[in-house]
Amino acid sequence: MANITKEEIRKPENLVYKKTDLLTDKALSYCPGCGHGTTHRIVMEVLEEMDIQDKTIGIAPVGCSVLAYDFMNIDMQQAAHGRAPALATAIKRLMPEKFVFTYQGDGDLAAIGTAETIHACNRGENIVIIFINNGIYGMTGGQMAPTTLPGMKSSTSPYGRDTHLMGNPLKMTELVAQLPGTIYVTRQSVHTPSNVRKTKKAIRKAFENQKLNKGVSFVEVVSNCNSGWKMTPVQSNKWMEENMFPFYPLGDIKVNTD
Amino acid sequence: MKGNEAFAEAAIRAGADGYFGYPITPQSEVMEYLMAEKPHERTGMVVLQAESEVAAINMVYGGAACGKRVLTSSSSPGISLKQEGISYIAGAELPCLILNVVRGGPGLGTIQPSQSDYFQSTKGGGHGDYRMIVLAPSSVQEMADFAGLGFDLAFKYRNPVMVLSDGAIGQMMEKVELEEQRPRFTEEEIIKNTPWATTGKTKNRERNIITSLNLDSAKQEQHNIDLQKKYKLIQEKETRYELINCEDAEYLIVAYGTSARLSQKAVDLLRNQGIKAGLLRPITLFPFPTKAISELADRVKGILTVEMSAGQMVEDVKLAVGCRVKVEHFGRMGGIIPSPAEVVEAMHKKIIGG
Numbered sequence: 055m056a057n058i059t060k061e062e063i064r065k066p067e068n069l070v071y072k073k074t075d076l077l078t079d080k081a082l083s084y085c086p087g088c089g090h091g092t093t094h095r096i097v098m099e100v101l102e103e104m105d106i107q108d109k110t111i112g113i114a115p116v117g118c119s120v121l122a123y124d125f126m127n128i129d130m131q132q133a134a135h136g137r138a139p140a141l142a143t144a145i146k147r148l149m150p151e152k153f154v155f156t157y158q159g160d161g162d163l164a165a166i167g168t169a170e171t172i173h174a175c176n177r178g179e180n181i182v183i184i185f186i187n188n189g190i191y192g193m194t195g196g197q198m199a200p201t202t203l204p205g206m207k208s209s210t211s212p213y214g215r216d217t218h219l220m221g222n223p224l225k226m227t228e229l230v231a232q233l234p235g236t237i238y239v240t241r242q243s244v245h246t247p248s249n250v251r252k253t254k255k256a257i258r259k260a261f262e263n264q265k266l267n268k269g270v271s272f273v274e275v276v277s278n279c280n281s282g283w284k285m286t287p288v289q290s291n292k293w294m295e296e297n298m299f300p301f302y303p304l305g306d307i308k309v310n311t312d
Numbered sequence: 313m314k315g316n317e318a319f320a321e322a323a324i325r326a327g328a329d330g331y332f333g334y335p336i337t338p339q340s341e342v343m344e345y346l347m348a349e350k351p352h353e354r355t356g357m358v359v360l361q362a363e364s365e366v367a368a369i370n371m372v373y374g375g376a377a378c379g380k381r382v383l384t385s386s387s388s389p390g391i392s393l394k395q396e397g398i399s400y401i402a403g404a405e406l407p408c409l410i411l412n413v414v415r416g417g418p419g420l421g422t423i424q425p426s427q428s429d430y431f432q433s434t435k436g437g438g439h440g441d442y443r444m445i446v447l448a449p450s451s452v453q454e455m456a457d458f459a460g461l462g463f464d465l466a467f468k469y470r471n472p473v474m475v476l477s478d479g480a481i482g483q484m485m486e487k488v489e490l491e492e493q494r495p496r497f498t499e500e501e502i503i504k505n506t507p508w509a510t511t512g513k514t515k516n517r518e519r520n521i522i523t524s525l526n527l528d529s530a531k532q533e534q535h536n537i538d539l540q541k542k543y544k545l546i547q548e549k550e551t552r553y554e555l556i557n558c559e560d561a562e563y564l565i566v567a568y569g570t571s572a573r574l575s576q577k578a579v580d581l582l583r584n585q586g587i588k589a590g591l592l593r594p595i596t597l598f599p600f601p602t603k604a605i606s607e608l609a610d611r612v613k614g615i616l617t618v619e620m621s622a623g624q625m626v627e628d629v630k631l632a633v634g635c636r637v638k639v640e641h642f643g644r645m646g647g648i649i650p651s652p653a654e655v656v657e658a659m660h661k662k663i664i665g666g
Contacts, residue, residue, distance in 0.1 A: 107512075107513065108512045108513060108514045108515070109512040110512060111511075113374075121525075121527075123519075123521045123523065127513070128512075128513050129511065129519055129520045129521070130519065130520075131373075131374060131377045131521075131522040132522065132523035132524070132525055133374075134397060134400050137366070137370035137373075137397070140362070140368075140371045140373075141370055141377070143360070143367075143374070144330060144332060144360075144371035144372070144378075144382070145377075145378055147330065148330050148375050148378055148380050148382075169363055169367065170363070170367050
């Protein structure tokens with residue numbers, strides 16, 4: 055191995071990784087260290103591996119991933135803040151043979167879009183919802199989100215979230231798992247290679263579930279926001295493990311796909 | 313048929329792919345009729361009761377972005393809730409049909425008919441510089457006709473079309489002739505006719521993105537310039553109005569919808585009194601028949617607008633007329649429909665003797 059040349063490494067037969075064609079060549083707009091880029095990649099890899107990119111419609115939210123359509127090389131719609139599940143409902147009902155997914159942050163899905171999320175899940179729309187939860191409004195500069203932890207600092211809870219004054223964090227994933235219209239509800243992360251593999255498996259399962267025509271598959275990805283949390287990427291991942299995971303434990307919450 | 317039912321039946325026959333709504337008086341018959349008709353069996357049309365007006369208009373956005381013929385209906389407070397979605401639809405240039413069966417406001421107001429949403433419908437309502445094409449039916453027949461016409465205009469210009477009715481037209485029963493069933497678009501037709509639609513990115517084309525976002529101000533300005541060009545074209549091509557007894561008219565009434573019906577009666581009463589009255593009925597409120605009103609302003613002695621509002625359309629009539637002749641407004645508010653006799657009296661007091 056020591057004598058292998060660059061030319062040999064670049065030979066197609068020695069290739070161990072290639073960026074999926076379903077990601078465009080545009081440089082990601084996300085902060086270095088953020089989990090969005092990884093999650094984008096694995097969603098696109100899943101579509102490519104299932105060979106369903108030509109019949110998939112994605113929906114971008116309002117938030118950091120508002121420009122997801124710049125990076126995902128598939129047909130996409132950009133939704134008003136919080137309304138992605140309403141768009142997805144109509145798209146899937148009007149074109150039941152297509153694969154439809156929303157990609158939403160916690161402000162979008164768990165605050166302004168609570169009604170759309172709950173009702174799409176309760177009706178059992180045959181869609182995939184990918185929910186990136188970083189406990190903060192990243193795009194607008196680090197304000198308190200519905201998912202901000204008790205005591206956690208943000209630009210609108212500068213002394214920490216006081217639950218008596220500001221209310222409690224909302225566990226949307228546990229909430230939607232209670233609804234009859236969800237068939238698969240899971241919480242994952244993308245901060246280590248092994249977690250990336252687990253999340254990819256979960257997202258693959260979620261898209262496979264659309265073939266069952268039985269209801270919503272809901273994949274939460276607990277993510278970091280190193281800029282919003284004002285930490286280095288490494289620090290933020292450690293902080294996430296120590297603080298976010300105890301409150302938002304990883305793993306399947308509901309698997310009802312039989 | 314009731315106006316609301318005629319609209320619903322006409323929407324099915326116009327080849328609608330999807331209806332998304334939320335109950336509100338006085339338009340709930342639209343969704344009730346659709347559900348009872350089982351259009352999913354008749355034509356394959358999707359009908360869904362949404363969790364809110366907000367969700368319903370965003371379902372319309374999602375469906376329209378797929379090149380489907382989709383519609384929603386509501387009444388004034390519900391239409392207010394839809395404004396964000398309408399702005400996004402206008403910004404993303406999506407075709408769709410929105411029925412507003414207007415009731416009196418502001419706030420929860422009344423369930424009785426009104427025309428107090430003229431400003432909201434014709435001047436924007438939501439944020440940003442945009443226009444809807446606004447069709448104002450004055451009969452059950454037009455409630456039916458404007459479903460098909462509305463879809464045609466929406467797709468011709470990639471623009472939201474509003475049918476601005478009111479509680480009287482929506483609830484009244486009249487005979488109606490319906491068009492034959494049009495087939496729904498096939499996927500092949502959608503791909504051919506609306507190549508921008510998100511139908512799934514195939515290898516032979518670039519991806520389709522439906523968005524109203526342009527973070528580059530120069531691009532967003534250009535988008536606005538293009539929208540304004542489209543609206544100007546709509547003003548040139550799509551202005552519709554009806555003239556009744558205007559050939560020799562000395563006094564003109566301008567009124568749309570329910571007000572036009574009772575104003576037509578008022579014209580007869582005035583003519584019986586020997587007064588040469590005429591009626592101009594705008595059928596499109598945007599584009600507004602500015603040119604027709606301007607031409608009549610050169611021939612008449614005074615103009616009365618009749619609206620079930622505090623006077624909204626009167627501003628557009630005044631803009632068309634300038635200071636050439638007197639323009640006054642007469643109206644009732646809060647769900648009251650004025651009588652033709654009241655209109656005659658107003659013409660005497662405000663215009664002829666004023």
